[in-house]
Amino acid sequence: MRSPCACLPIWILILCCQHCLASPKNGSCSVQDGRADCSHLGLSKIPSDLPGNITTLDMSHNRLVGIDPAALKPYPHILHLNLSHNSVTKVNEGLCEILPLLRTLRLERNEIHLLNKEHLSRCTSLTLLNMASNRLKLKGEPFSGLQSLKFLDVSMNNLQSAKLGSEPQLPSLVSLSLASNDFTELKREDFSFLNQSSFLQVLNLSSTSLKKLESGCFKPVSGLHTLILDQSNIGTLVISKVCSELSHTAIDVLSLQKMKLITLTNTTFKGLEETNLTFLDLSTNNLTKIEEGSFKWLPRLKTLVLSENNIKHVTQGTFQGLKELKKLQLTKALVKTRSSSVPIIDDFSFQALGALETLLLQRTSVRQITENTFSGLRSLTELDMSWSSYASLKKINRETFSSLSNSPLMRLNLVGTAISHLYPGSFSVLKNLTFLFLDHNFINQTLTGQEFEGLSQLEELHMISNFQTIQLTSQSFVGMTGLKVLTLGKSLRAMALNVSPSPFKPLANLAFLDLSNNNIANIKDNLLEGLSNLKVLNLQHNNLAQLWKSSNVGGPVLFLKNTPRLTTLHLDYNGLDEIPVEALKDLTNLKELSLSNNLLNSLKDSVFDNLKSLKVFSLVKNSITTVRPEVFKAPLSNLSLLLMDRNPFDCTCESILWFVTWLKSRNKTSVPDLEHQYVCNTPPTYFNRTIIKFDPLSCKDMAPFQALFILSSTAVLMLMVTALLVRFHGWRIQFYWNILIGYTLGLSDAKVEEGREFEYDAYVIHAAADAGWVERRIEPLENERCRFCLEDRDSIPGMSQLESIVNNMRKCRKILFVVTESLLLDPWCRQFKAHHALNQVIEASRDSIILVFLQDVHDYKLSRSLFLRRGMLRPCCILDWPVYKERVPAFHQKLFIALGMTNKLQE
Ligand SMILES: *[C@@H]1O[C@H](CO)[C@@H](O)[C@H](O)[C@H]1NC(C)=O
Ligand SMILES: *[C@@H]1O[C@H](CO)[C@@H](O)[C@H](O)[C@H]1NC(C)=O
Ligand SMILES: *[C@@H]1O[C@H](CO)[C@@H](O)[C@H](O)[C@H]1NC(C)=O
Ligand SMILES: *[C@@H]1O[C@H](CO)[C@@H](O)[C@H](O)[C@H]1NC(C)=O
Ligand SMILES: *[C@@H]1O[C@H](CO)[C@@H](O)[C@H](O)[C@H]1NC(C)=O
Ligand SMILES: *[C@@H]1O[C@H](CO)[C@@H](O)[C@H](O)[C@H]1NC(C)=O
Ligand SMILES: *[C@@H]1O[C@H](CO)[C@@H](O)[C@H](O)[C@H]1NC(C)=O
Numbered sequence: 001m002r003s004p005c006a007c008l009p010i011w012i013l014i015l016c017c018q019h020c021l022a023s024p025k026n027g028s029c030s031v032q033d034g035r036a037d038c039s040h041l042g043l044s045k046i047p048s049d050l051p052g053n054i055t056t057l058d059m060s061h062n063r064l065v066g067i068d069p070a071a072l073k074p075y076p077h078i079l080h081l082n083l084s085h086n087s088v089t090k091v092n093e094g095l096c097e098i099l100p101l102l103r104t105l106r107l108e109r110n111e112i113h114l115l116n117k118e119h120l121s122r123c124t125s126l127t128l129l130n131m132a133s134n135r136l137k138l139k140g141e142p143f144s145g146l147q148s149l150k151f152l153d154v155s156m157n158n159l160q161s162a163k164l165g166s167e168p169q170l171p172s173l174v175s176l177s178l179a180s181n182d183f184t185e186l187k188r189e190d191f192s193f194l195n196q197s198s199f200l201q202v203l204n205l206s207s208t209s210l211k212k213l214e215s216g217c218f219k220p221v222s223g224l225h226t227l228i229l230d231q232s233n234i235g236t237l238v239i240s241k242v243c244s245e246l247s248h249t250a251i252d253v254l255s256l257q258k259m260k261l262i263t264l265t266n267t268t269f270k271g272l273e274e275t276n277l278t279f280l281d282l283s284t285n286n287l288t289k290i291e292e293g294s295f296k297w298l299p300r301l302k303t304l305v306l307s308e309n310n311i312k313h314v315t316q317g318t319f320q321g322l323k324e325l326k327k328l329q330l331t332k333a334l335v336k337t338r339s340s341s342v343p344i345i346d347d348f349s350f351q352a353l354g355a356l357e358t359l360l361l362q363r364t365s366v367r368q369i370t371e372n373t374f375s376g377l378r379s380l381t382e383l384d385m386s387w388s389s390y391a392s393l394k395k396i397n398r399e400t401f402s403s404l405s406n407s408p409l410m411r412l413n414l415v416g417t418a419i420s421h422l423y424p425g426s427f428s429v430l431k432n433l434t435f436l437f438l439d440h441n442f443i444n445q446t447l448t449g450q451e452f453e454g455l456s457q458l459e460e461l462h463m464i465s466n467f468q469t470i471q472l473t474s475q476s477f478v479g480m481t482g483l484k485v486l487t488l489g490k491s492l493r494a495m496a497l498n499v500s501p502s503p504f505k506p507l508a509n510l511a512f513l514d515l516s517n518n519n520i521a522n523i524k525d526n527l528l529e530g531l532s533n534l535k536v537l538n539l540q541h542n543n544l545a546q547l548w549k550s551s552n553v554g555g556p557v558l559f560l561k562n563t564p565r566l567t568t569l570h571l572d573y574n575g576l577d578e579i580p581v582e583a584l585k586d587l588t589n590l591k592e593l594s595l596s597n598n599l600l601n602s603l604k605d606s607v608f609d610n611l612k613s614l615k616v617f618s619l620v621k622n623s624i625t626t627v628r629p630e631v632f633k634a635p636l637s638n639l640s641l642l643l644m645d646r647n648p649f650d651c652t653c654e655s656i657l658w659f660v661t662w663l664k665s666r667n668k669t670s671v672p673d674l675e676h677q678y679v680c681n682t683p684p685t686y687f688n689r690t691i692i693k694f695d696p697l698s699c700k701d702m703a704p705f706q707a708l709f710i711l712s713s714t715a716v717l718m719l720m721v722t723a724l725l726v727r728f729h730g731w732r733i734q735f736y737w738n739i740l741i742g743y744t745l746g747l748s749d750a751k752v753e754e755g756r757e758f759e760y761d762a763y764v765i766h767a768a769a770d771a772g773w774v775e776r777r778i779e780p781l782e783n784e785r786c787r788f789c790l791e792d793r794d795s796i797p798g799m800s801q802l803e804s805i806v807n808n809m810r811k812c813r814k815i816l817f818v819v820t821e822s823l824l825l826d827p828w829c830r831q832f833k834a835h836h837a838l839n840q841v842i843e844a845s846r847d848s849i850i851l852v853f854l855q856d857v858h859d860y861k862l863s864r865s866l867f868l869r870r871g872m873l874r875p876c877c878i879l880d881w882p883v884y885k886e887r888v889p890a891f892h893q894k895l896f897i898a899l900g901m902t903n904k905l906q907e
């Protein structure tokens with residue numbers, strides 16, 4: 001609402017403010033729903049460019065010195081005009097002509113002086129006129145035109161008389177305030193101008209210094225209901241005069257607060273005898289003495305307020321005659337001060353109050369309560385003595401409230417009354433008692449059940465804040481079967497609940513149980529047994545962590561298994577770092593779960609899954625880093641309010657992505673402080689950043705990257721494996737490849753090859769050193785069906801050795817290696833013959849090699865020299881020259897088999 005100049009550069013400011021001077025602060029009023037608020041703007045004129053259809057204009061707290069009708073001309077629809085807190089000196093005649101609809105005109109705190117008939121004569125629609133705190137000087141009949149006026153306030157105007165006119169006027173007036181004016185006298189004719197104001201109900205004459213009232217002064221206003229004389233500096237005598245003048249009026253409510261009425265005499269209210277006064281307020285008067293019979297004139301009084309007085313002594317006669325009184329308010333009315341003694345309430349003081357229903361004795365101090373203090377209160381349903389100091393209340397026994405035995409007391413409030421012990425039968429006479437408040441006391445005892453004997457009607461028992469000195473037994477609440485609310489917060493000893501059967505077992509109707517702030521560490525799993533109607537359970541500020549640990553001796557204590565109707569559960573501040581999966585499984589009706597200020601971090605999957613009705617969920621200030629759907633999807637699905645702020649969130653995709661996505665897509669769940677109290681703790685780059693700024697897209701891109709990573713690393717790995725294979729087994733791959741290709745294409749059909757009619761059965765490769773062995777053992781095996789090609793013997797004449805080898809090998813069906821260490825060392829064999837043999841084998845895709853081992857040669861050496869391994873060949877093509885002679889025929893047999901075998905890879 002400030003000037004728009006405020007944030008513009010200086011030069012614009014200067015230009016703008018020149019403009020401002022020319023037409024003051026036009027844009028500054030706020031307009032909404034037909035209401036223009038131009039208050040507190042330092043305006044000296046009514047703005048001219050407001051919407052023409054406004055109905056309310058607030059010009060309060062400005063610098064107007066007058067009301068310019070012309071300035072209001074653009075706003076003919078105004079109903080409510082507020083010109084208070086200005087410096088207006090005059091009400092202009094044309095005002096109501098320009099604003100014919102005006103209903104409310106507020107002119108308080110101005111400097112209006114002269115006021116005459118013409119100023120307001122046209123304001124026929126006006127219902128409220130406030131001219132408080134001006135300097136009014138009335139001329140003639142200034143208010144006579146106000147046919148509709150209901151509320152007129154001319155307080156604080158230094159008026160010398162209550163007479164606002166001499167002829168009857170203001171026919172619609174309901175309320176007139178003449179407070180804080182200077183008149184000290186009410187003359188007989190003063191209110192004659194209200195002669196025809198038949199609706200007048202309220203007359204406010206507070207803060208006046210009335211000294212004299214002419215008789216009949218209230219006669220013209222005999223319909224008056226309410227007279228307010230608060231803070232008037234008038235003595236008891238003038239009060240009695242006021243009362244007698246009020247006789248025969250319709251007076252109903254009389255307010256006499258803060259009038260320094262030290263004493264009430266037995267005649268002060270005599271004048272009210274003929275009235276039907278129902279409400280009398282005498283609060284804050286420093287009343288010390290109330291004479292007996294002071295109220296006997298008020299038989300129809302319903303409410304008597306005596307709060308904040310200094311009454312010393314209440315006697316049997318004090319309330320005499322108040323036979324219809326329903327409510328007696330004595331809050332702080334009887335107090336012990338440093339200079340005075342403890343006030344006394346005599347026996348039978350309230351006996352006259354047969355209709356009294358509510359007796360409020362809050363914050364009072366009384367010497368003692370006897371067996372007759374409250375006698376006769378046969379209608380009393382509520383007694384409130386909270387925060388009072390009564391010696392008799394320290395130890396309550398059968399006698400303490402015996403005077404209430406005939407009262408249908410339903411509500412007894414003993415909060416903060418320093419009770420230290422309840423003896424058996426303390427409340428037994430209060431058969432109708434429904435609500436008992438014992439909070440903030442010093443009750444230090446074991447409750448055996450006898451203390452509450454007879455309270456079968458009790459529905460609520462409140463005992464919070466009793467310094468944790470109450471011990472329970474299984475019988476503590478026996479017989480209170482109707483109990484619905486039981487509060488024991490900050491009252492129980494640490495072991496109070498460690499009894500079996502549970503103290504609460506008899507309370508089948510209990511709906512609200514408060515066990516908070518008790519430091520309880522030990523409860524049994526049957527604590528809540530039988531509480532099938534329990535709706536609210538408060539267990540915050542205890543020490544229950546151990547009970548739910550999986551390491552607990554005997555397993556976790558599942559104490560919530562008997563409360564299926566529970567709707568609200570508070571478990572804050574318990575040091576919980578674990579919740580067993582089954583702990584909450586029966587709470588299908590739970591609406592509010594509060595687990596704030598614990599140490600919860602990793603929650604088990606589906607621990608909250610059965611909380612189908614959950615609306616409010618608090619996990620404020622735990623150690624939660626990860627919000628996983630396995631845990632939170634179910635409880636968050638139907639929530640109205642989530643409180644999970646101040647957790648050390650881990651802002652990584654695995655931990656927070658699901659939660660952030662949920663936060664962004666949630667429809668109806670309110671999450672207060674989301675911007676500021678939900679911040680990342682880890683990783684370091686995100687520290688102290690709000691989690692809602694976490695970008696889910698950064699995780700989505702991860703998926704292709706991951707695939708790509710896996711793909712590329714697999715490719716690299718395969719490449720490496722292939723390279724290694726090729727490096728170390730390339731020959732074998734090639735070998736089998738060729739064989740495979742040849743075979744599939746049908747090229748290596750043995751019959752075709754065999755049909756080629758090889759000249760020899762085998763080409764024998766051997767080291768020179770083994771020539772003797774070949775001569776002795778191989779050559780003799782030759783016959784018509786079997787011929788060997790021996791290099792030395794069968795080389796083709798005229799051909800080079802190389803060519804000859806190549807040619808001969810082609811003519812042989814098989815190639816037989818005579819393997820010895822020497823062969824491996826023979827350069828010819830190693831490098832050329834073997835190589836060529838292999839080449840041929842590979843080219844022809846023949847499985848045609850036979851190895852005959854004369855010595856045991858290591859496979860490794862074999863492969864290094866001949867590029868052959870045993871594993872490459874079929875077992876029958878590998879032969880060992882036997883050590884024993886008798887096995888030589890078997891060797892021959894094997895050799896023939898190997899030679900005679902078809903070259904096909906498979907038989
Ligand atoms: C007042 O008039 C303006 C247009 O000048 C219009 O937008 C607004 O709704 C009207 N307000 C009322 C309360 O009639
Ligand atoms: C008021 O009390 C005085 C004694 O204090 C007694 O003489 C007088 O009769 C009482 N007046 C009424 C009206 O009860
Ligand atoms: C007081 O109430 C009664 C009955 O309610 C009524 O007859 C009587 O006129 C009332 N008195 C005054 C002064 O209003
Ligand atoms: C109340 O009255 C006593 C005398 O009865 C006087 O001493 C005391 O100052 C008064 N207190 C107030 C707050 O007026
Ligand atoms: C008080 O209890 C009695 C029976 O014990 C019953 O008759 C009476 O109506 C009750 N009073 C109230 C006000 O409930
Ligand atoms: C409670 O009463 C026992 C005796 O019954 C006493 O030893 C103990 O000090 C009392 N505790 C408090 C806090 O007053
Ligand atoms: C919000 O509402 C839309 C449409 O009704 C729905 O598709 C979406 O799942 C809801 N979001 C959540 C978090 O429930």
Ligand SMILES: *[C@@H]1O[C@H](CO)[C@@H](O)[C@H](O)[C@H]1NC(C)=O
Pocket residue numbers: 688
């Ligand atoms: C976290 O950021 C807020 C402002 O966003 C700042 O006030 C606060 O000091 C920061 N806390 C830490 C520990 O850096």
